[in-house]
Amino acid sequence: MKVVSVEAIPFSLPVRREFRWNGLQQGLGQFVLVKVTTDSGLAGYGEAVPLPDWGGDFGRRAGETRSTVISMVNSLFSPALLGRDPCALSEAIAAMEQVVVGHTYAKCAVEMALHDLWGKCIGQPLYRLLGGAVRDAVPIAHMVGLMEQDEAVAEAVGAVSDGVRALQIKGGEDGERDVALIRELRRRLGPGVLLRLDANQGYGTAKRALNILSTFPPGELDYIEQPVRGLDQMSAVRRELRIPVVADESCWTPRDALDVVQEKAADCISIYLAKAGGFRAANAVASIAQAAQLPCDVNGSIESGVGNAANVHFAISTPAVTLPAVIPVSAPAGQHPCRIGGNYFEDDIITKPFPFRDGKVFPPEGPGLGIEIDEHKLLKFRQ
Numbered sequence: 001m002k003v004v005s006v007e008a009i010p011f012s013l014p015v016r017r018e019f020r021w022n023g024l025q026q027g028l029g030q031f032v033l034v035k036v037t038t039d040s041g042l043a044g045y046g047e048a049v050p051l052p053d054w055g056g057d058f059g060r061r062a063g064e065t066r067s068t069v070i071s072m073v074n075s076l077f078s079p080a081l082l083g084r085d086p087c088a089l090s091e092a093i094a095a096m097e098q099v100v101v102g103h104t105y106a107k108c109a110v111e112m113a114l115h116d117l118w119g120k121c122i123g124q125p126l127y128r129l130l131g132g133a134v135r136d137a138v139p140i141a142h143m144v145g146l147m148e149q150d151e152a153v154a155e156a157v158g159a160v161s162d163g164v165r166a167l168q169i170k171g172g173e174d175g176e177r178d179v180a181l182i183r184e185l186r187r188r189l190g191p192g193v194l195l196r197l198d199a200n201q202g203y204g205t206a207k208r209a210l211n212i213l214s215t216f217p218p219g220e221l222d223y224i225e226q227p228v229r230g231l232d233q234m235s236a237v238r239r240e241l242r243i244p245v246v247a248d249e250s251c252w253t254p255r256d257a258l259d260v261v262q263e264k265a266a267d268c269i270s271i272y273l274a275k276a277g278g279f280r281a282a283n284a285v286a287s288i289a290q291a292a293q294l295p296c297d298v299n300g301s302i303e304s305g306v307g308n309a310a311n312v313h314f315a316i317s318t319p320a321v322t323l324p325a326v327i328p329v330s331a332p333a334g335q336h337p338c339r340i341g342g343n344y345f346e347d348d349i350i351t352k353p354f355p356f357r358d359g360k361v362f363p364p365e366g367p368g369l370g371i372e373i374d375e376h377k378l379l380k381f382r383q
């Protein structure tokens with residue numbers, strides 16, 4: 001079997017509501033679908049959700065856009081992969097590494113499509129190829145964007161009433177607002193809901209972050225994600241704070257994970273397939289975290305059903321991923337199981353909703369990613 005075409009298709013999905021986080025410039029819901037077709041007629045799908053302003057600590061990793069992803073796929077990865085065996089993954093990944101350094105979001109989308117093809121070739125769901133399931137489903141953490149307190153409380157309470165037991169609350173612009181919001185959410189939701197505050201580096205210095213975060217009494221806030229920028233500042237916060245610190249912007253690649261461990265800069269790592277550059281590299285991040293006994297979650301940029309299927313397969317098959325994941329529950333229009341929890345888009349390009357029960361999302365059934373693309377929807381949302 002040989003690769004005969006690699007296509008990059010931009011599309012957008014309508015959002016249920018606007019979401020913002022500290023530093024985010026563009027809205028959610030802007031994707032590039034990658035379709036790899038073989039001479040046997042099989043096609044595999046992957047996806048990138050590139051963010052121009054998402055570049056790691058101090059811009060050490062470059063932001064990507066839909067234009068850069070499309071350009072990388074069309075001008076470099078397609079010529080490097082045409083004629084290759086799509087299931088020879090190590091060779092294909094090496095071929096992409098050889099033509100350009102970095103561009104992990106673009107590489108991840110192609111590598112995802114090759115994994116989808118691999119599963120379809122041998123008739124197995126992807127989680128089995130990734131080592132088999134260590135859990136049957138992924139508990140989700142619903143993301144509550146930056147918004148006024150009463151709106152944020154309504155969003156959070158709505159998600160919990162849908163069965164979600166964990167929330168990621170965006171903050172970082174105003175520490176006093178964040179403390180007041182978490183206090184109100186804990187009062188309203190009680191001790192059974194996990195609350196994770198994501199400052200997206202917004203507290204600036206460790207000293208400022210500690211002044212804000214040390215006001216939380218025990219039991220009010222469960223995790224603080226990326227309060228500051230840079231491993232030295234993260235390490236200073238972690239050393240002084242009893243609330244576990246999650247590294248997100250500070251940890252993209254396996255090398256970053258090693259640095260986080262060596263600098264004692266976090267208690268947990270937030271893994272994205274795209275930050276690492278695909279399943280292989282994300283698995284290396286998870287292995288380093290596991291060796292250092294740092295629990296992980298799987299997070300992303302709120303993918304469509306394509307990228308989300310990849311998230312779910314990875315999360316259920318990776319032992320280090322034990323924290324609730326900030327990923328959607330993907331569903332076509334009119335079929336979403338929740339009013340708010342995991343519900344970010346009004347429609348999707350997949351044909352069936354992901355199974356969801358008791359605050360957990362299950363992998364879609366079927367070989368590879370287990371999804372089918374609705375070609376009419378793709379045409380509708382294509383740009």
Ligand SMILES: [Mg+2]
Pocket residue numbers: 198200225226248249270
């Ligand atoms: Mg984050």
